[in-house]
Amino acid sequence: MAALLQIHEPGETPRPDEGEPALAVGIDLGTTNSVVAVSRDGQPEILRDGDGKALVPSVVAYAADRSAVVGAAARHLLLDRPEDVIGSVKRLMGRGVKDMKSLAGALPFDIEPADEDATGMVRLNVSGHRLTPVEISAEILKALKQRAESHLGGKVERAVVTVPAYFDDAARAATKDAARLAGLEVLRLVNEPTAAALAYGLDKQAEGLYAVYDLGGGTFDISLLRLEKGVFQVLATGGDAALGGDDFDHAVAEHFLHQRGQRMGATKLTSCEAKMALMTARLAKECLTNQDEGDWVLDVNGEQTRHRLGRDELEALIAPLVERTVSLCRDVLEDAGLTADKIQGVVLVGGSTRVPLVRRRVGDIFGQAPLDDINPDEVVAAGAALQAEALTTGSDTLLLDVTPLSLGIETMGGLSEKIIHRNTPIPVAKAQEFTTYQDGQTAMSIHVVQGEREMVDQCRSLARFELDGIPPMTAGAARVRVTFSVDADGLLAVGATEATTGVEAHVEVKPSYGLGEEEMAKMLRDSMIHASQDMALRLLAEARVEAGRSLNAIAAALAADRDLLERGERAAIEKAMSRVDVAVKGDDRGAIDKAIEDLEAATLAFAERRMDRGIRAALRGVSVERLDDGGEDAEEGAA
Amino acid sequence: MQAQMKQVPRSRPANDSRIIVCWSCKGPVESGVLFCPVCEAVQPPGQLDHFSRLGLEVSFDVDQKMLDHRYFDLQRHLHPDRFATKTPRERVLSQSQATSLNRAYEVLKDDLGRADYLIHLQGTEVLPEGCCLVNDRKLLMESLELREALAKAKTAVEVDALARRAAGDIETCVGQLSSMFADDDLEGACRLTTRLKYFRKLAEETRQAKARVAGG
Numbered sequence: 001m002a003a004l005l006q007i008h009e010p011g012e013t014p015r016p017d018e019g020e021p022a023l024a025v026g027i028d029l030g031t032t033n034s035v036v037a038v039s040r041d042g043q044p045e046i047l048r049d050g051d052g053k054a055l056v057p058s059v060v061a062y063a064a065d066r067s068a069v070v071g072a073a074a075r076h077l078l079l080d081r082p083e084d085v086i087g088s089v090k091r092l093m094g095r096g097v098k099d100m101k102s103l104a105g106a107l108p109f110d111i112e113p114a115d116e117d118a119t120g121m122v123r124l125n126v127s128g129h130r131l132t133p134v135e136i137s138a139e140i141l142k143a144l145k146q147r148a149e150s151h152l153g154g155k156v157e158r159a160v161v162t163v164p165a166y167f168d169d170a171a172r173a174a175t176k177d178a179a180r181l182a183g184l185e186v187l188r189l190v191n192e193p194t195a196a197a198l199a200y201g202l203d204k205q206a207e208g209l210y211a212v213y214d215l216g217g218g219t220f221d222i223s224l225l226r227l228e229k230g231v232f233q234v235l236a237t238g239g240d241a242a243l244g245g246d247d248f249d250h251a252v253a254e255h256f257l258h259q260r261g262q263r264m265g266a267t268k269l270t271s272c273e274a275k276m277a278l279m280t281a282r283l284a285k286e287c288l289t290n291q292d293e294g295d296w297v298l299d300v301n302g303e304q305t306r307h308r309l310g311r312d313e314l315e316a317l318i319a320p321l322v323e324r325t326v327s328l329c330r331d332v333l334e335d336a337g338l339t340a341d342k343i344q345g346v347v348l349v350g351g352s353t354r355v356p357l358v359r360r361r362v363g364d365i366f367g368q369a370p371l372d373d374i375n376p377d378e379v380v381a382a383g384a385a386l387q388a389e390a391l392t393t394g395s396d397t398l399l400l401d402v403t404p405l406s407l408g409i410e411t412m413g414g415l416s417e418k419i420i421h422r423n424t425p426i427p428v429a430k431a432q433e434f435t436t437y438q439d440g441q442t443a444m445s446i447h448v449v450q451g452e453r454e455m456v457d458q459c460r461s462l463a464r465f466e467l468d469g470i471p472p473m474t475a476g477a478a479r480v481r482v483t484f485s486v487d488a489d490g491l492l493a494v495g496a497t498e499a500t501t502g503v504e505a506h507v508e509v510k511p512s513y514g515l516g517e518e519e520m521a522k523m524l525r526d527s528m529i530h531a532s533q534d535m536a537l538r539l540l541a542e543a544r545v546e547a548g549r550s551l552n553a554i555a556a557a558l559a560a561d562r563d564l565l566e567r568g569e570r571a572a573i574e575k576a577m578s579r580v581d582v583a584v585k586g587d588d589r590g591a592i593d594k595a596i597e598d599l600e601a602a603t604l605a606f607a608e609r610r611m612d613r614g615i616r617a618a619l620r621g622v623s624v625e626r627l628d629d630g631g632e633d634a635e636e637g638a639a
Numbered sequence: 640m641q642a643q644m645k646q647v648p649r650s651r652p653a654n655d656s657r658i659i660v661c662w663s664c665k666g667p668v669e670s671g672v673l674f675c676p677v678c679e680a681v682q683p684p685g686q687l688d689h690f691s692r693l694g695l696e697v698s699f700d701v702d703q704k705m706l707d708h709r710y711f712d713l714q715r716h717l718h719p720d721r722f723a724t725k726t727p728r729e730r731v732l733s734q735s736q737a738t739s740l741n742r743a744y745e746v747l748k749d750d751l752g753r754a755d756y757l758i759h760l761q762g763t764e765v766l767p768e769g770c771c772l773v774n775d776r777k778l779l780m781e782s783l784e785l786r787e788a789l790a791k792a793k794t795a796v797e798v799d800a801l802a803r804r805a806a807g808d809i810e811t812c813v814g815q816l817s818s819m820f821a822d823d824d825l826e827g828a829c830r831l832t833t834r835l836k837y838f839r840k841l842a843e844e845t846r847q848a849k850a851r852v853a854g855g
Contacts, residue, residue, distance in 0.1 A: 188720065188723065228711075231711050233711075334846065391720055391723035391724070392723070392724055396715070398711065398714055398715050399720065424741075424745065425741040425745065426741070427719065427737050427738045427741065428742070429735075429738045485738065488719040488720065488734070542726070545725065549680070549725070552678060552679075553664035553675075553678035554664065554678075556664055556678040557664040557665070557666050559677075560666070560677045607660075607664075610665070610666040610667060611665075611666065611667050613667070614658050614667020614668075615658050615667065617667075618658045618667075618669075
């Protein structure tokens with residue numbers, strides 16, 4: 001099998017002048033930290049900085065000129081210039097203002113006053129700039145891209161980016177947009193627990209049923225997978241896209257602030273003070289992993305207070321959060337129709353699984369000590385890198401994932417009618433028929449939501465689709481067939497056709513928490529990337545792939561049916577082929593397209609003769625394939 | 640290259656072989672073939688029944704291991720991950736192939752889905768639950784009785800007993816469905832499928848009840 005994978009199609013064979021084909025990287029874009037890795041020959045390598053550090057803190061500091069510093073350097077600035085520094089933006093991807101969590105009434109983010117798009121994605125005020133979480137994430141991705149480029153000594157333009165399995169459509173789309181802004185083509189969005197399972201399974205040659213418990217800085221995922229001979233099949237997934245180590249920090253900070261309030265009376269925090277309080281709480285939490293107790297100092301309004309915290313107290317503070325993950329684990333087992341004793345191993349992923357209480361409780365639910373022999377901070381990036389290699393150079397492994405949340409549409413009375421149920425394997429498509437309720441109605445609006453609850457307002461609003469161009473008919477006569485499809489990235493697309501006339505209805509998407517196409521285009525224009533040049537290069541690459549496909553197809557057809565051509569005809573086709581070959585070596589996309597077009601024209605008669613022969617063979621009851629396989633013998637027999 | 644093609648699993652209807660044009664090399668291909676035998680380009684999924692798509696006999700008795708094996712084998716060749724660097728047209732075709740495959744797998748791996756689908760293939764549909772219940776007095780009485788018992792259940796032990804009852808009935812239904820389909824007893828199969836639907840729902844409700852008694 002390995003030898004077969006080496007065969008390149010004509011258009012894909014790396015040409016000598018191109019040097020080594022560009023590598024695609026794997027990126028774990030985390031709430032607290034991010035990691036980039038690359039895989040060669042099935043061996044993932046985590047890319048580290050000069051000090052050997054793999055983790056890039058997902059923190060960005062902005063200067064007045066809007067230039068950004070990312071990572072550890074940005075985190076250091078938090079102490080001196082908290083108003084210029086922002087972290088944990090992953091929690092805001094595809095979110096609205098009302099999703100935000102405050103600390104003692106103050107937000108650790110400076111939100112732009114809600115304006116005309118109060119329901120749209122939040123805008124943050126950092127260092128006087130009005131920024132979306134997408135733009136801030138793009139800065140982190142740019143830094144990771146740079147790290148990869150300096151390691152690999154060449155351009156890096158393609159990546160597999162991981163997302164929490166429980167991320168909804170809006171958050172996934174926002175992540176893909178951020179990559180685009182950073183100049184990265186996303187080959188695939190892979191779910192974090194699935195990426196971890198891939199790295200773990202390939203490394204340990206694991207087979208059987210496995211659970212991946214992934215508690216990161218801002219998100220929690222629990223996935224159950226079946227691992228079998230290179231197949232990674234997700235059976236069920238569950239989680240909470242807003243539950244993570246940050247919430248532990250919140251609980252501790254609230255506790256400190258409550259103590260402080262009792263001693264000195266309540267004070268309202270500024271967003272900078274909230275950021276600092278959360279940082280202190282985080283230090284306390286981390287220290288208490290190895291230490292039984294400690295003292296921490298809170299600095300609010302110029303007055304310091306000292307707080308003592310023991311591990312028992314910490315565990316009491318975070319217990320309700322940990323219990324929520326336990327109950328989500330039970331739910332997902334139930335969804336998969338499995339009991340805990342069927343699970344062969346539990347893999348721990350994410351920095352928050354270092355908390356002793358978390359480990360104990362995970363051990364309790366699954367009745368076994370969890371596996372942690374791969375660094376929980378790096379395993380997701382390693383899996384993403386493996387998948388990036390698999391997508392670009394071919395592979396025998398197979399990732400079969402599911403959609404984490406049910407997809408529904410709003411019906412009468414604000415109810416959600418489920419169209420695609422959670423844990424359905426992706427890609428998936430379902431069609432639903434709608435009708436008009438008024439005579440001559442030519443448009444309708446469909447509200448798509450994601451979530452498990454019965455009522456639409458308790459689910460997450462994804463988008464409103466306006467269908468127009470429905471032919472006017474009497475009420476109830478039009479039958480509009482709407483197709484909802486979720487692709488391998490977990491992203492939704494909608495198409496609509498009026499069934500009785502075949503007229504395609506126009507679908508306009510108004511994402512509830514996303515960025516519109518126009519807004520995205522503006523950001524691309526404003527970004528450092530020259531969007532138009534970028535686009536031209538992409539189109540050129542696509543034209544080359546298409547030329548390769550076309551040459552390959554004609555060469556195969558010539559090999560199979562060359563007897564259908566006179567010598568002169570064959571020479572004409574070969575000449576057209578060599579013109580495509582020449583065009584591909586140049587940089588003129590128009591020339592490539594034209595050469596392909598000419599080749600198609602030159603082979604028109606040939607194609608007709610091949611079809612004739614195929615149909616005649618079918619009428620004689622000979623399968624086309626037999627005829628092709630034994631083509632030469634048959635000709636000889638006839639002669 | 641040819642050697643690789645030989646390993647590609649095929650799913651093709653035995654009776655309905657139509658010749659269509661390969662979109663890539665413009666040569667003839669039989670509809671339902673996954674890859675063009677000449678240029679190897681991926682083809683559209685076509686109109687295949689779920690059994691043919693997975694290369695299985697049309698039957699209620701499906702070997703789950705065999706089903707998984709066929710499904711994985713086909714996905715290995717058709718999943719969009721195999722087409723990430725191919726032309727946009729090939730990526731779209733791969734997505735629709737993988738979508739059809741997932742749909743077929745989801746229907747066939749589930750006893751109820753399979754029963755419903757076999758009846759559908761015979762040109763009949765199992766009526767929605769409510770309509771059929773009224774026609775089946777025995778099931779109607781049973782359903783009223785069990786639902787009442789579930790509503791009254793206060794302890795985990797009581798709910799568990801009902802859950803076991805539902806699980807047992809589901810197993811019996813599946814066993815009987817197998818012989819009904821084998822004997823071509825369509826009417827009997829319809830009746831049992833309705834029964835299976837009902838007990839599936841009851842099993843689901845016992846799960847919710849379990850959470851209720853545990854919480855209360």
